[in-house]
Amino acid sequence: MDNLKIKATKHTPSINFDTEKNILVLKGECYPENISEFSTPIFSWLTDYLKQLTNEVVIVNLEISYFNSSTSRMLLEFFLKLEDGVVKNGNNITVNWLYDEDNDSAEEFGEEFEEDLDSLPFNLVVKED
Amino acid sequence: MLENIYYLKTELDTQGIFFCFSGPISQTLLMEIGETLRNKMHQEKTSPSTILKVFAMFVEQAQNIIHYSAEIVPEAKAGKGExxxxxxxVGYENGHYYVVCGNMIENTDVSFLREQLIQLTNMSKDELKVYYKEQRRKAPHEKSKGAGLGFIELARRSVTPLKFDFRKIDEKFAFFSFRTEI
Incomplete structure (x- = not known):
């Protein structure tokens, strides 16, 4: 299966989903005018990726310093999809939510995602300089 | 006309307004203005956390206009590029930043929006959090082009209760204005 690589823009994060290392990285800010234009290819890739997974260790690193309200729903959907993989297929997926120490908004958003995900390992990680 | 511009500037200054825009707004413009506002606040040694919160309010309010304003540039109607x-x-007053937006809406949308905003202003921060999470799990409202979470998020972030106003313009349109503070 192909990797998914998308360059960052001023209002969308970079995507680097590596199928050999099983590390998925999203990094940047996310506040496009139309989130589904951005998220559709990501979700369709993710669906295929989850289908072919067995018991590999998968790490998902998100470093999203700012996102708008429509991205908030998209991120929850993204996490719920991963959680589905854990619950229904026994996938071994861990999410790391990385944030700057002085970015209390990103920290709070991370905490609230964590509260909403019962079965997906979700770590809040302060970024090291 | 020229004297009025100076009058406008002094009016803005007395209210601590350091950014003011009126006209057609696009996502590209939003990004450029947003970056300039962040630079300005950064140079003034505003904390990174506050800068992001002001920026977040600016983005939500600007995208509200982009998605919902009923005043559409006639030549650009329909489809992309609308x-x-x-x-x-955006201003700074009494130790707080504030963001205000205003746009035309159709009279038929006033009561729905007004009820929604009254409901939000009556909620505590904890209630808003629960409501936000509930709504985030639901599919967006049929009238919504974003996530329908924008106003809830703004209500959660604002340090003072949301302020809003509806003014009837004519048989078809009303003017909606809205203020949040950080």
Whole structure:
């Protein structure tokens, strides 16, 4: 299966989903005018990726310093999809939510995602300089 | 006309308004203005956390205009490249940053929006959090082009209760204005 690589823009994060290392990285800010234009290819890739997974260790690193309200729903959907993989297929997926120490908004958003995900390992990680 | 511009500037200054825009707004413009506002606040040694919160309010309010303003540039109607008009204001007063937006809406949308906003202003921060999470799990409202979470998020972030106003313009349109503070 192909990797998914998308360059960052001023209002969308970079995507680097590596199928050999099983590390998925999203990094940047996310506040496009139309989130589904951005998220559709990501979700369709993710669906295929989850289908072919067995018991590999998968790490998902998100470093999203700012996102708008429509991205908030998209991120929850993204996490719920991963959680589905854990619950229904026994996938071994861990999410790391990385944030700057002085970015209390990103920290709070991370905490609230964590509260909403019962079965997906979700770590809040302060970024090291 | 020229004297009025100076009058406008002094009016803005007395209210601590350091950014004011009126006209067609696009995502590209939003990004450029947003970056300039962040640079300005950064140079003034505003904390990174506050800068992001002001920026977040600015983005939500600007995208509200982009999605919902009923004042559409006639030549650009339909499909991509559609431009909608609105007013955006950012200021600093009594130790707080504030963001104000204003745009036309159709009279038929007033009561729905008003009820929604009254409901939000009556909620505590904890209630808003629960409501936000509930709504985030639901599919967006049929009228919504974003996530329908924008106003809830703004209500959660604002340190003072949301302020809003509806003014009837004519048989078809009303003017909606809205203020949040950080």
């Amino acid at each position: 431009l909608r008009n609105g007013i955006l204001v």
